[in-house]
Amino acid sequence: MQLETLQEIIKKKINKSEFAIITNLETGDSEIFELNKPTGKNFEKYKDQINGFYKNKKNGIIENTNIFVETYIRPIKVVIVGAVHIAQYLIDYAKSLNFEITVIDPRGYFATKQRFPDIKIINKWPDEAFKEIDTNSNTALIALTHDPKIDDPALQHAIKKKFYYIGALGSKKTHNNRCERLKNAGYNEGEIDSIKGPIGIKLGGKSAPEIALSIIAQLVSETYKK
Amino acid sequence: MKNSFDEKILEEANDWVKANQKVVLATVIQTWGSSPRPTGSRMIVNENGDFSGSVSGGCVESAVVRECIGILKENKLFKKIEFKVSNESAWEVGLACGGEIAVYIEQIN
Structure with missing residues (x-):
């Protein structure tokens, strides 16, 4: 690979733009592929097949060719509501897992830059905060405040936007009360069941890092089920 | 697994090049x-055999390092290597899991 190509790849990663690296394994040529941009003449005839790999977010060799395609997909957006202790550990774990985290907490004394360096923090109530984030069925929500005033509007937003993962911290009792509130607010059983509560897989741990680990494990597992 | 924007191996490769090292990039292309x-x-891998990242669970890394140093010495730009199920004669470079992988190694130039 040419150094120039390598440095271009690094730039694209910093800008978080999606791309693929295509390599001809017979000639050693490689270049960056982007959707709707012209392909170099060495790769032109494989364009449709490369597009197919790109759209399916696949890595691999195109059948019966020597062309290797490697796709770089933007990180999955994860919104954490509640700038609490568990959130700090979640952010640590998420660092190497290709998740892009935003923390929402209207309580300014929780959501400070000092407690959450390098993370996008929105110091607003969820209804306002979600206006600043583009969300869809590729987004995940982790609600950690177990305060209905803060968690519930976020959960409702996530249900409406069909987030692929919605988890809410709290005991079984807290969760039952939460489900009851959502039911009264007009949400149906399927929608309410899409919330993982109590959040996380069963690890048995009780400390903040242990709970964060159980949440991140569940999130990764659900990401692969998408 | 999709390629992660968080994985920093290519950035590290760039740092090594900046530090005037010869760098070979090894990529798993087929399994x-x-x-x-x-x-x-x-x-x-650099010319001294220092390496970072991984292409297996530690099963074939040493062989990949040798191959990478090999292409630097021969001044070849790239090479494709296949690793198959381990057997007695090649215990060191086989994959104990019974899998097979193809690795493409290329100089950064």
Whole structure:
């Protein structure tokens, strides 16, 4: 690979733009592929097949060719509501897992830059905060405040936007009360069941890092089920 | 696994080049059966045999390092290597898991 190509790849990663690296394994040529941009003449005839790999977010060799395609997909957006202790550990774990985290907490004394360096923090109530984030069925929500005033509007937003993962911290009792509130607010059983509560897989741990680990494990597992 | 924007191996490769090292990039391009690391996994190797990242669970890294140093010595730009199920004669470079992988190694130039 040419150094120039390598440095271009690094730039694209910093800008978080999606791309693929295509390599001809017979000639050693490689270049960056982007959707709707012209392909170099060495790769032109494989364009449709490369597009197919790109759209399916696949890595691999195109059948019966020597062309290797490697796709770089933007990180999955994860919104954490509640700038609490568990959130700090979640952010640590998420660092190497290709998740892009935003923390929402209207309580300014929780959501400070000092407690959450390098993370996008929105110091607003969820209804306002979600206006600043583009969300869809590729987004995940982790609600950690177990305060209905803060968690519930976020959960409702996530249900409406069909987030692929919605988890809410709290005991079984807290969760039952939460489900009851959502039911009264007009949400149906399927929608309410899409919330993982109590959040996380069963690890048995009780400390903040242990709970964060159980949440991140569940999130990764659900990401692969998408 | 999709390639992660968080994985920093290519950035590290760039740092090594900046430090005037010769760098070979190794990429898993194909896997068969149960292989330890998915297609797209990477490691980098310099002329001294220092390496970072991985292409397997430690099964074939030493052989990849040798091959990478090999292409630097021969001044070849790239090479494709296949690793198959381990057997007695090649215990060191086989994959104990019974999988097979193909690794593409290329100089950064």
